[in-house]
Amino acid sequence: MKNIVFIMLIVILYGHAQNISVLTSGFKSSLRGLSVVDEKTIWASGSNGTVARSVDGGISWKWLTVKGFEKTDFRDIEAFDSATAIIMAIGEPALIFKTTDAGVTWKIVYENKTKAMFLDAMDFYGKKNGVVVGDPIQHRFFIARTYDGGDTWTETATQNQPAADSGEACFASSGTNIKLSAKGKIYFVSGGLRSRLIDESTSIILPILQGRESTGANSLAIKNRKTFIVAGGDFNVPDSLLKNCTVTYTKGKTWSQPAIAPHGYRSCVEHINRNNWVMCGLNGVDYSDDNGKTWQWISKEGFHVCRKAKKGNAVFLAGAGGRIGKMNLL
Ligand SMILES: *[C@@H]1O[C@H](CO)[C@@H](O)[C@H](O)[C@H]1NC(C)=O
Ligand SMILES: *[C@@H]1O[C@H](CO)[C@@H](O)[C@H](O)[C@H]1NC(C)=O
Ligand SMILES: *[C@@H]1O[C@H](CO)[C@@H](O)[C@H](O)[C@H]1NC(C)=O
Ligand SMILES: CC(=O)N[C@H]1CO[C@H](CO)[C@@H](O)[C@@H]1O
Numbered sequence: 001m002k003n004i005v006f007i008m009l010i011v012i013l014y015g016h017a018q019n020i021s022v023l024t025s026g027f028k029s030s031l032r033g034l035s036v037v038d039e040k041t042i043w044a045s046g047s048n049g050t051v052a053r054s055v056d057g058g059i060s061w062k063w064l065t066v067k068g069f070e071k072t073d074f075r076d077i078e079a080f081d082s083a084t085a086i087i088m089a090i091g092e093p094a095l096i097f098k099t100t101d102a103g104v105t106w107k108i109v110y111e112n113k114t115k116a117m118f119l120d121a122m123d124f125y126g127k128k129n130g131v132v133v134g135d136p137i138q139h140r141f142f143i144a145r146t147y148d149g150g151d152t153w154t155e156t157a158t159q160n161q162p163a164a165d166s167g168e169a170c171f172a173s174s175g176t177n178i179k180l181s182a183k184g185k186i187y188f189v190s191g192g193l194r195s196r197l198i199d200e201s202t203s204i205i206l207p208i209l210q211g212r213e214s215t216g217a218n219s220l221a222i223k224n225r226k227t228f229i230v231a232g233g234d235f236n237v238p239d240s241l242l243k244n245c246t247v248t249y250t251k252g253k254t255w256s257q258p259a260i261a262p263h264g265y266r267s268c269v270e271h272i273n274r275n276n277w278v279m280c281g282l283n284g285v286d287y288s289d290d291n292g293k294t295w296q297w298i299s300k301e302g303f304h305v306c307r308k309a310k311k312g313n314a315v316f317l318a319g320a321g322g323r324i325g326k327m328n329l330l
Helices: none
Strands: 018-024 031-036 042-046 050-054 062-065 074-079 085-089 094-099 107-112 119-125 129-137 140-146 178-180 186-189 196-199 203-205 215-222 228-234 245-248 268-273 276-281 284-288 296-299 305-308 315-318 324-329
Touching: 018 296, 031 085, 031 305, 031 315, 042 315, 050 074, 050 085, 074 119, 085 119, 094 119, 119 178, 129 178, 129 186, 178 215, 186 215, 186 228, 196 215, 228 268, 228 276, 268 305, 276 305
Parallel strands: 031 074, 042 074, 215 268
Antiparallel strands: 018 324, 031 042, 042 050, 050 062, 074 085, 085 094, 094 107, 119 129, 129 140, 178 186, 186 196, 196 203, 215 228, 228 245, 268 276, 276 284, 284 296, 305 315, 315 324
16 A cells, blocks of 8 residues: 655735835825825825825825915815826815916816805826716716816716715715726715715615715725725714625626625725725725725724825825825735
8 A cells, every 4th residue: 555645735825914104194184185196106185275295105295285275175186297186175166276387386177156066076087088076966966077187177967967866965085986987987976865886877776884974885996897896884983894895796786795894984995906905994994805805904093095006006095184104015
């Protein structure tokens, strides 16, 4: 008889551990807008008329206040390079500004004084095509588009605006609840009494917390044609473990809940690369390396928004009290 030696290969699976370092904090602004151009160029925006910009990967920051708009809350920003960016003010009046000189001067490129106006978020595909979504006015979501890099904006005609249910709106918590596809299609998520994934012709009720003003989907990230992750919950209950995240691998036909869910209300979700995703909220940051099935609570530092660089894989985060962080791959 032969002795058979079984050689066991022990495969040690390294979880890709991540951590977050806080780069700066203390500035009197709640930051909810963040746009990362590349490893070096990062822009953020927030309350008290604030825009922050770094061109050295977050080592140093220039803080600026948009003159004449010192009290305005800039809930979203889209940056294209170290000189060019667009910022969005939610309402009364709703305003969109553009700078091409690194924030020295800002030009108003869109203004709407309609009383109930409340802009939530913008998204761009490439440097020219962009969209902005706003809360419903007379039961229709406000949508405007740009085809020239934000220099001019055209409102979607009322009859073509998606209809809203009663008590349904959008959250302006991280500027990430709308996505524009290469083909110009839009997808956005809503919250409140109703929480849905909406495009221009269809909608799906999301299996995410809803039914109160503070509940619903806050953010949408799209990996490819089929894989979407939605983050949300209840911002009044930041530690709630209830229905804060839902994942689809079938473009919304079916949804699944993570086996290990993110650890609280999450205002933002972002796809990094391959099966790697990040989420953040008031009680910290979660990371998934298995396409959203399990989430690790990698930091208890609260952030409103997390964004990956348009070029490269750098991930930055921004939040209350001028806090800006960077995710480190360990
Ligand atoms: C993150 O990990 C690096 C490398 O291990 C370490 O030097 C750093 O102190 C960690 N930062 C935090 C905030 O844990
Ligand atoms: C805005 O600035 C004022 C005055 O400096 C400060 O009291 C307030 O806390 C700031 N707001 C935020 C959200 O930081
Ligand atoms: C502002 O928004 C309202 C509501 O969508 C729309 O009716 C109006 O045409 C918009 N434009 C201006 C300049 O008021
Ligand atoms: C933090 C969190 O969401 N936890 C919950 C998220 O939702 C799922 C599904 O409802 C719960 O199982 C988690 O406990």
